């Protein structure tokens with residue numbers, strides 16, 4: 001039997017094992033924030049992988065944003081060497097999950113297996129993907145011990161809160177440099193037939209408009225910072241939002257509504273703080289002297305960060321030129337440039353061929369509207385040959401009664417194993 005057929009059959013045979021590994025991972029509640037039980041889940045993975053011939057490193061991201069003695073940021077990197085030197089294929093999964101929230105009908109941390117699904121917080125995002133990649137790597141190494149190169153599996157902290165105590169920290173330490181790792185697959189829940197090439201960019205900023213404090217009965221003696229912010233919003237409604245909506249991208253972003261530039265007003269705070277709920281009095285009559293808005297601007301591969309910032313600043317300057325007393329400060333909070341791996345990059349063509357073989361259909365190529373850990377691999381690691389590919393339905397991520405389909409995990413694992421056979425010479 002050909003190797004691809006043997007890989008396919010052996011992974012089908014390990015269906016129960018994939019489901020049980022997913023269940024075991026769900027049973028370690030790694031809620032972030034604050035980032036609980038990272039060490040426990042890394043220990044579980046270390047036991048499993050070291051018994052299967054992987055050299056395992058447990059790494060605490062000391063000094064990283066979010067790391068503390070109370071909530072240490074533990075990460076695992078496991079590496080299985082082949083029979084001779086060669087390229088390295090790396091699977092990266094985040095181990096953190098978001099809070100539980102309301103509306104569950106099953107125990108979120110039991111890992112219930114029922115009707116071909118595994119339920120629980122993190123089932124699809126992304127402990128099912130982690131389990132699929134582990135079984136794919138184990139089966140490939142078992143059936144093809146003469147392969148050349150290496151397979152790595154990393155399990156990393158804090159993706160849900162930006163990845164600074166996880167992939168960013170590992171990338172800073174050199175774990176994702178092109179001389180060390182040649183192909184990266186991130187098994188996020190993009191669906192088993194889709195290859196995610198990258199993500200849009202993001203620019204977060206805080207805008208503050210200034211005024212002058214005064215008595216609320218004589219507002220003409222003060223200067224209302226909230227009205228100045230109102231002028232900004234009016235200008236955005238009239239000019240900026242229509243301009244962004246008209247700016248279309250060649251990136252295959254899903255959902256389609258995100259195939260354009262977008263801007264969200266994240267928050268606005270102006271004037272007095274809201275009073276505590278147990279305070280029974282009235283607020284004082286004061287003209288607000290400050291109003292702050294946080295914006296979340298998502299931009300396209302066709303745009304530069306500098307242009308995005310300049311477009312916003314020019315709008316503020318136009319208002320400034322015609323509106324008496326208009327003063328503002330604009331502070332950058334956070335930015336990530338867009339990234340999109342080429343469709344003919346080796347990891348893309350290998351996974352695409354494996355999808356055709358396992359599922360009998362062409363893959364869809366997609367781009368994520370929001371960022372994920374690929375941003376650090378791209379920017380810090382300078383590694384371009386990277387995609388997200390994994391089982392699970394993206395819409396179920398962060399929802400109550402989150403689940404992952406067992407058959408989907410099996411098929412994704414088959415795709416990953418076939419991609420390994422394609423990428424690692426023998």
Ligand SMILES: [Zn+2]
Pocket residue numbers: 094125126159188189
């Ligand atoms: Zn995720």
